[in-house]
Amino acid sequence: MNRSLVEVEDLRVEVAGRALLDGVGLRVHPGRVTALLGASGSGKTTTARALLGEYPDGARVTGRVTVPAGAVGFVPQQPAAVLNPARRVGALLRDLARLRGGGLPEVRRALARAQLDDPxxxxRRFPHQLSGGQQQRVVLAQALLLGARVLVADEPTTGQDALTKRRLVAELAALVRQGLGLxxxxxxxxxVRELADEVVLLRDGGVVAAGPAEQVLAALDDGPPRVPAAAPPRPVPARVPPALPVLTVRALDAVHPGGVRALHGVGLEVGPGECLALLGRSGSGKTTLGRCVAGLHDRYRGSVALDGRPLARSLRDRSRDELAAVQYVFQDARASFDEHRPVLxxxxxxxxxxxxxxRAEAAHTARRLLAELGLPSSAAARRPAELSxxxxxxxxxARALAASPQVLVCDETTSGLDARTRHEVLEVLVALRERAGLALLLITHDLDAARALADRAAVLDGGRVVGAGSAARVLRRGAVGAAG
Known part of the structure; x- marks a missing residue:
């Protein structure tokens, strides 16, 4: 085997007396893939960031991390955190290409290798005008432009539709064959089964299994699952559609700055206690539609109404009751938190x-909601940087639910969750629909989540609704192929 490009030996990271990592070791070799597995909070991202020399504030670090200077490219789970929101993607990538004597042809080639179909x-767009999946691929293109010899990819297929996911996996495999360490x-x-040569399994910051991928994955399949494979929650029973929708969208035409059309005449309705799943490939307009509903994108014609009353386009013009009534759960959760204040x-x-x-009542509500979602008080007392x-x-x-909304817009809420946590979150959403009559707009590529939650589904492509109906029927039809 080739000499390793990256070596981590007996790495321990401790913050305020709590060990985030304890004795972690791994190697990344050129032309090979090492996979880090483990539930949310097991230490995967802390280990990955150690390769960049990045640790939480106040961390006490022991052990050894050996990485050649400038060799590592990082594709984070929350890609918006490493994209400059004030610069168009083209300006950013051309500057990076110039560092290695390249120009626009190299930029276009990197974007194509990262599976962006329309470079x-x-x-022409700013990062916020891209879907989460598109942002992730732009960050991958950055790493390719900078000539990374080792790529750290944190959930690279999260938030990607099935077609893009297959193509991205194939491209990663091709890069590895060319000598990239992953x-x-x-x-x-x-x-992981398709790509990995070696697997390191983490639990509570420690290594519980490591070795050839086939061996470790076989042990997971044969023994008590350390990465649990929970069955999806029972589907919500079919119900008679409510006479009056709580959310109504009519003839929505949305544009991005510069006049780029994002939505074309979109209409939908969601009743109390009902879930509508929005499906479609990355960049199809799902997130823009959700942001229009929540007042986060105001460049549109058409109407968004709550209980039959028009909502102001911008959340800045909505009343306190209207803000509480429509809540949005962002795909990039980390970017939506203030890094300096405790999560609770x-x-x-x-x-x-x-x-x-x-304040006492609100804190009690927050603790209850966090516990229902599997986050203990000890974790909630920490700052965002200390959580996975x-x-x-x-x-x-939990933060969105604390407002007691009528409408909840969930943008890839199950993305990046391990199987057991994903199951718990879906169960909570099912219970809220049945108990509280919550109207749910579910933006997702997770077809299992759509099957578990949705009464109806709409498929978007190029900013237009190209298929709609009962979730069972849409998920059976070929129209959803691009979405899943």
Whole structure:
């Protein structure tokens, strides 16, 4: 075997007396894939960031991390965190290409290798005008432009439709064959089986299994599952559609700055206690539609109404009751939290600000919601940087629920969650629909989540609804092929 490009030996990372990692070791070799597995909070991202020399504030670090200077490219689970929101993608990537004597042809080639089908359109946009999946592929293109010899990919298939996921896996495999070393962090065992040569399994910051991929994965299949494969929650029983929808969207035409059309005449309705799944490939307009509903994107014609009353386009013009009534759970949970304040305080804030609850009552509500979603008080007392992406995703959902909304827009809420946590989150959403009459707009590539939650589904392509009907019928039809 070739000499390793990256070596991690007996790595321990401790913050305020709590061990995030304890004795972790791994190697990444040129032309090979090492996969890091483990539940949310097991230490995968902390290990990956150690390769970049990045540790939480106040961390006490022992052990050894050996990485050649400038050799590592990083594709984070929350890609918006490493993209400059004030610069168009084209300007950013051309600057990177110039560092290695390249130009626009090299930029277009890197975007194509990262599975972005329309490079020129992507180059004209700002990062916030891209879907989460497109942002992730732009960051991959950055790493390719900079000539990374080792790529750290944190959940690279999260938020990707099935077609893009297959193509991205094939491209990663091709890069590895050309000599790239890949450290893959993933909950997607199908992707791990396809790509990994070695697997390191983490639990509570320690290594519980390591070795050839076939051997470790076979042990997971044969023994008590350390990465649990929970069955999806029971589907919600079919119900008679409500006479009056709580959310109504009519003839929505949305544009991005510069006049780029994102939605074309979209209409939908969601009733109380009902779930509508929005399906479609990355960049099809799902997130833009959700943001219009929530008042986060105001460049549109048409109408968004709550209980038959038009909502202001911008959340800045909505009343406190209207803000509480429509809540949005972002795909990039980390970017939606203030890094300087404890998570519990931020989860409790909507109950104080939007519902007028006292601080003690709001804190009690926040603890209850976080516990229902599997996040203990000890974790909630920490700052966002001390939690994993999956833990923050659960906290973001709890924060939205603290406002007691009528409509909840979930943008890839199950992305980046291990199987057991994903199951718990879906069960909570099912219970809320049945108990509280919550109207749910579910933006997802997770077809199992759509089957478990959705009454109806709509498929978007190029900003248009190209298929709609009962979830069971749409998920059986070929129209959903691009979405899943």
């Amino acid at each position: 020129d359109e992507v180059l 450290l893959l962090l993933s909950h997607d065992l199908e992707v 305080d931020q989860v409790a804030r909507p109950a104080v600000r939007l519902r007028g609850a006292g 992406g999956g833990e923050l995703q659960r906290a973001a959902l």
